Amino acid sequence: MFDVCIVGAGVVGALCARALSAYQLNVCVLDRANDVCTGASRANSAIVHAGFDAKPGTLKARFNVRGSEMMEQVCKDLGVKYVRNGSLVLGYTDEDKATLSDLYERGVKNGVRDLALLDREGVVALEPHVTEEVTCALYAPTGAIVSPFGLCDAGLGHAMDNGVEFIRNFEVDRIECEDDAYVLYAGEQTVRAKYVVNCAGLYSDKIAAMVGDDSFTVHPRRGEYMVLDKAFTPSLTNFTLFSTPTPKGKGILVTATTGGNVMLGPTAEELTDKEDLDTTAAGTASIRAQSARYVQNIPFNAVITSFTGLRAVGSTGDFIIHASAPGFITFGGIESPGLTSAPALAEYCVELLATEGLALEKKNDWSPVRTKGAIKFNKMTDEQKNEIIKDNPAYGNMVCRCEGVSEGEIVAAIRTNPGARDVDGVKRRTRSGMGRCQGGFCSSIIVEILSREMGIPYEQVTKSGGASIINYGRTKGGEHND
Amino acid sequence: MTKVSLVIVGGGPAGMSAAVAAYKAGVTDLLILEREAHLGGILRQCIHNGFGLHKFGEELTGPEYAARYAEQVKELGIPYKVGTMVTGITEDKVITAVNPTDGIMHIQAEAIILAMGCRERPKGALNIAGARPSGIYTAGTAQKYVNIKGYMPGKEVVILGSGDIGLIMARRMTLEGAKVKAVCELMPYSGGLARNIEQCLNDFGIPLMLSHTVVQIHGKDRVTGVTIAKVDERRNPIKETEQYIACDTLLLSCGLLPENELTKGAGITMDRITGGAVTDQSRQTSIPGVFACGNVLHVHDLVDYVSEEAEIAGCAAADYLANKQSERVDITVQPVGGVRYTVPQKITSAQDTTVYFRVADVFRDKRVVVKCGDRVISNKKKIKLAPGEMETVKLTAQVLAELAEGTITIGLEE
Ligand SMILES: Cc1cc2nc3c(=O)[nH]c(=O)nc-3n(C[C@H](O)[C@H](O)[C@H](O)COP(=O)(O)OP(=O)(O)OC[C@H]3O[C@@H](n4cnc5c(N)ncnc54)[C@H](O)[C@@H]3O)c2cc1C
Numbered sequence A: 001m002f003d004v005c006i007v008g009a010g011v012v013g014a015l016c017a018r019a020l021s022a023y024q025l026n027v028c029v030l031d032r033a034n035d036v037c038t039g040a041s042r043a044n045s046a047i048v049h050a051g052f053d054a055k056p057g058t059l060k061a062r063f064n065v066r067g068s069e070m071m072e073q074v075c076k077d078l079g080v081k082y083v084r085n086g087s088l089v090l091g092y093t094d095e096d097k098a099t100l101s102d103l104y105e106r107g108v109k110n111g112v113r114d115l116a117l118l119d120r121e122g123v124v125a126l127e128p129h130v131t132e133e134v135t136c137a138l139y140a141p142t143g144a145i146v147s148p149f150g151l152c153d154a155g156l157g158h159a160m161d162n163g164v165e166f167i168r169n170f171e172v173d174r175i176e177c178e179d180d181a182y183v184l185y186a187g188e189q190t191v192r193a194k195y196v197v198n199c200a201g202l203y204s205d206k207i208a209a210m211v212g213d214d215s216f217t218v219h220p221r222r223g224e225y226m227v228l229d230k231a232f233t234p235s236l237t238n239f240t241l242f243s244t245p246t247p248k249g250k251g252i253l254v255t256a257t258t259g260g261n262v263m264l265g266p267t268a269e270e271l272t273d274k275e276d277l278d279t280t281a282a283g284t285a286s287i288r289a290q291s292a293r294y295v296q297n298i299p300f301n302a303v304i305t306s307f308t309g310l311r312a313v314g315s316t317g318d319f320i321i322h323a324s325a326p327g328f329i330t331f332g333g334i335e336s337p338g339l340t341s342a343p344a345l346a347e348y349c350v351e352l353l354a355t356e357g358l359a360l361e362k363k364n365d366w367s368p369v370r371t372k373g374a375i376k377f378n379k380m381t382d383e384q385k386n387e388i389i390k391d392n393p394a395y396g397n398m399v400c401r402c403e404g405v406s407e408g409e410i411v412a413a414i415r416t417n418p419g420a421r422d423v424d425g426v427k428r429r430t431r432s433g434m435g436r437c438q439g440g441f442c443s444s445i446i447v448e449i450l451s452r453e454m455g456i457p458y459e460q461v462t463k464s465g466g467a468s469i470i471n472y473g474r475t476k477g478g479e480h481n482d
Numbered sequence B: 001m002t003k004v005s006l007v008i009v010g011g012g013p014a015g016m017s018a019a020v021a022a023y024k025a026g027v028t029d030l031l032i033l034e035r036e037a038h039l040g041g042i043l044r045q046c047i048h049n050g051f052g053l054h055k056f057g058e059e060l061t062g063p064e065y066a067a068r069y070a071e072q073v074k075e076l077g078i079p080y081k082v083g084t085m086v087t088g089i090t091e092d093k094v095i096t097a098v099n100p101t102d103g104i105m106h107i108q109a110e111a112i113i114l115a116m117g118c119r120e121r122p123k124g125a126l127n128i129a130g131a132r133p134s135g136i137y138t139a140g141t142a143q144k145y146v147n148i149k150g151y152m153p154g155k156e157v158v159i160l161g162s163g164d165i166g167l168i169m170a171r172r173m174t175l176e177g178a179k180v181k182a183v184c185e186l187m188p189y190s191g192g193l194a195r196n197i198e199q200c201l202n203d204f205g206i207p208l209m210l211s212h213t214v215v216q217i218h219g220k221d222r223v224t225g226v227t228i229a230k231v232d233e234r235r236n237p238i239k240e241t242e243q244y245i246a247c248d249t250l251l252l253s254c255g256l257l258p259e260n261e262l263t264k265g266a267g268i269t270m271d272r273i274t275g276g277a278v279t280d281q282s283r284q285t286s287i288p289g290v291f292a293c294g295n296v297l298h299v300h301d302l303v304d305y306v307s308e309e310a311e312i313a314g315c316a317a318a319d320y321l322a323n324k325q326s327e328r329v330d331i332t333v334q335p336v337g338g339v340r341y342t343v344p345q346k347i348t349s350a351q352d353t354t355v356y357f358r359v360a361d362v363f364r365d366k367r368v369v370v371k372c373g374d375r376v377i378s379n380k381k382k383i384k385l386a387p388g389e390m391e392t393v394k395l396t397a398q399v400l401a402e403l404a405e406g407t408i409t410i411g412l413e414e
C-alpha cells in the first residue's frame, strides 16, 4: 500500500514525486509508457516563459510566474540544462506595436522583471538576423530555455534516489474506492494508495472520470516542429523569437534549444484523436511560410527532424486543479505554460495533499541537490575526462559521432534512475541519435548496449517500448561476430 | 604534445590507400586514426561483389577489397589506432582524438589527410508526413544490421530512393527472405548505377516506381504501411495517384553527404555543391598540408576511384613533407552547362590531371567540351550521361603549362 500514487510521469508527475520524496511517505509513480517523459513533456517548445502572456488572475499566470522564479534553482539542483537566453516578441505593424505595449503592461502586472519595448534599432542590436520587416519588439531578458527531458528524467530520478518507486507500462484503466484506499487497475495489475495525484496530461479527464469527476474535458491541439542542424545556429538566433499575437493566434516561434539547435514551430490544430502524433504536409508548409518572417535565410534543407506534440487543452481555458474526490488531486488541462509552471505545481501539490489530510513529516536527510545523477562528462575538462576514462575506458569509446556521446554515458543513462530502457530513452538522456545523422551510425551499437545492460536478446530491444521492435530476429546466416 | 609527420583521419579505403601511397613515397612517421574497431570503413558491410574491377582487374566483395589494403597497411607496418575518434582539427593541424586506452590525445601533425567518408541523408531532411514509429531506417543502417550484426530489421519493405545502397539492399533483403514491395524514386530517373538496377531489381521482379514518393508513414509502435504518390514535373505529389502499401519497414536511400564537420571546424574552404572541401589537383585543401580524398571530398560511386584519388593525396602529402616544388600554375576549373561540379576545382601545378565531374540531369547524345575562353581543349561525344555515374576528362601537363593561368570550363554541348 502506497501513501501516494502519482498517475503520469510527465514533468508534472515527475516534479510532484520529487516534492513528495522530501517527506516520510511511501510514493509511487505510474505511467502507461516504457519511460518517463513520453507525453507533452517530450514534445514542446521548452520555453521557460517570462510570464507576460498569461491573463492576470488566472492559475496559468500564478503558476507561470512562480514556476519561472523557481526554475533556475531547480535546474541547478538537479543538474539540468537551463539557459536564460531571453525572448523577443517581434512586431511588424503599428497594431503590433500597440499590442506589444499591452503585453508589456500585462507583464508588469504579472510581476515580470526587466521587460523593455524596443524599436527596430534596438531589436537589430540584439539580434541582427531578424528580417527587414521587423519594426519593433518586446524584450524579456528573463525568458529562458530548459531541457524538458533533463527536467523529467532528473526530477523523477531524484525522487527515486529518495525512495519513490517508478512503475512503467501501467496504463490505468479503472479505479475503485475502498474504505481506506484507492485501487488503480491496469488490466489484472493493481496498485493501492491512500492518496492519488492525477497528472495524466491528455488523459487527466479520463482518470478524473474514473472517480466520478466529469466536471471538465481535455482535447488535443496539435503542434508541429522542425529542428535544424546545429551548424546553422550561429547564423539564425540564440534567442526565443515570438511574433506579436493577433486575433488569428499566437503564431509559431523560432527558438534556440539547450541542445544547441534552432527549432521552428509549433503549429496549432484542434484534433479529437489523442493518439495522433502525425506530422503533416500542411504543418510543414505553414512553419516554412511563417518562420520566414522571423529571421533571414532559414536553411530548410538543413532540417534534421520534425515532430508533433499534443497540447492538453482543458475545457475551462485555464489549468484545472482541484480534488476530484477526497484525497484525489487532479492536474487537468496543463497546457502551456505547464512546463514552466511544473515546479510551482509540485509545490502546490504538497499543499493540496496536506489539505486533504495527508500527514507530512520531513525526512532529515533529504537534500534538494541531486548527487546521484549521471556525471556530466561532456562538460568536463580534458584532464577530468582522462581521469574518468582511466577508471572506466567506456568513456573513451565514442558511440554517437554527431553529438559526441561515449559508451560510458550511454551505460550511465541506463543505470542511473529512472534508467533508459529503449533507444528513444537513451536518446532523450544522452542526445545520441539526435544529431545530424539521426542515429544512422550509432543505433545498432546502442541496441547492443541496451541488450547487454538489460540482459535481454538483441531483437527484444525496442525503439520506445511496446511493439516498437527494431529487429525481427536472425538473418539466415545466423550469428555474426563483429 | 605528440608530434607526427602525417596523420590520416579515417581508416576506410581512402585512408588506407592514402597511407600506403604516402609510405611508399617515403613518409614513415605516419598514423591512421579510425573510429571503428577495425580498418575498412563502410566497405566492411558491403558484402556484395563488384569492387575492384578497375583496380585489380577482378571482382571482389567489399570486405575483400578493404582487406587487400588493410593487409598492406599491416605488412608495411604503418601505425594505426582503431576505436579512436577524432573530435577536432585546428587550423594549425593539431588533432584531438579519444579512445579507451589513451584517453584524450592532442597530436601536432605536419600534414593531414582527411578521409572520413560520408553519411546517409536522414529521414528528417525528407520531411515525410506521418508518425514516427520503429521500422524506418536508412539503407546503410539496415545493411549494418543484416551484414554486420546478423539481424533482420524488416520483413515487408518499401524503399524510398534508388541510390546504389538502396538497390543493393533491395536484393539483400529479398535474399534474406523479406518481401520488397517497391522502390520509389522522386526523380524521373534513378540515381543508382545501371548495373545495380538490372541485377538488384529487375532480376528479382522488384518494381522501380520513378517519379514517385512516400507522402505518409503509418503506424504507432512499428510501421504498418506507407502512402505513396506520383509526383508532377515540379516534384509535388499528385493527390489522385495516392496508394497505400502495407509494410513494416521503410528504407531510405536518398543520397550520401560527405562527413565534413571536422573539415569545417578547421576553417577549410568548402564547395557547396559537393559538400566537400575545395581542392587542387593534388587534393590539397585551402590549408596547406591538409589534403582530402574519398567520399569525404565528394561522393564516389566506385571504390576503385576512391583508391585512385587517395593515392594522389598520399603522394602529394609526401611531396609536401619533402618540400618538393613543381611548376606553379593558377587555373580555376569551372562547371558550366549541365555539369554540376568538378573535382578538383583548382589546378596549381602543371601535371597530367584527371578531372572528375557529375552532370545535373540525364542527357543523351551530348558533347563534353573542355574550353579555355574560346579555345577548345577537348571535345568528346557521349551517348548517355546520368547524375548517378561519375565522368572524367583528362588534362595534360603540356596544356596546363601552356595555359599557366585562367579558367577552364567543362560543359555539355549539342
Ligand atoms: C506543442 C506544445 C508546446 C508547448 N510549449 C511549452 C513551452 O514552451 N513552455 C511551457 O512552459 N510549456 C509548454 N507546453 C506545455 C507543456 O509541455 C505541458 O504543460 C507539460 O509538459 C505537461 O506535463 P504533464 O506532466 O502534465 O503531461 P505529460 O507530459 O503529457 O504527461 C502525462 C503522462 O501521463 C501518462 N498517462 C496518460 N494516461 C495514462 C494512464 N491511463 N495510465 C498511466 N499513465 C497515463 C502519459 O503516458 C504521460 O507520460 C507545450 C506543450 C505543447 C504540446
Ligand SMILES: Cc1cc2nc3c(=O)[nH]c(=O)nc-3n(C[C@H](O)[C@H](O)[C@H](O)COP(=O)(O)OP(=O)(O)OC[C@H]3O[C@@H](n4cnc5c(N)ncnc54)[C@H](O)[C@@H]3O)c2cc1C
Residues within 6 Å of the ligand: B009, B010, B011, B012, B013, B014, B015, B033, B034, B035, B036, B040, B041, B042, B043, B046, B051, B084, B085, B086, B087, B115, B116, B117, B118, B119, B120, B139, B140, B141, B143, B164, B165, B168, B256, B259, B262, B293, B294, B295, B296, B300, B301, B302, B303, B304, B306
Ligand atoms: C552505407 C554505404 C554503402 C555503400 N555501398 C557501396 C557499394 O556497395 N559499392 C561501392 O562502390 N561504394 C559503396 N559506397 C560508397 C563507399 O563508401 C565508397 O566506395 C568507399 O567506401 C569510400 O571510402 P572512404 O574511405 O572515402 O569512406 P569510408 O569507407 O566511409 O571510410 C571512412 C572511415 O573514416 C572513419 N571516420 C569517420 N570520421 C572519423 C573520425 N572523426 N575519427 C576517426 N575515424 C573517422 C569511419 O569510421 C570510416 O571507417 C557505400 C557507402 C555507404 C555510406
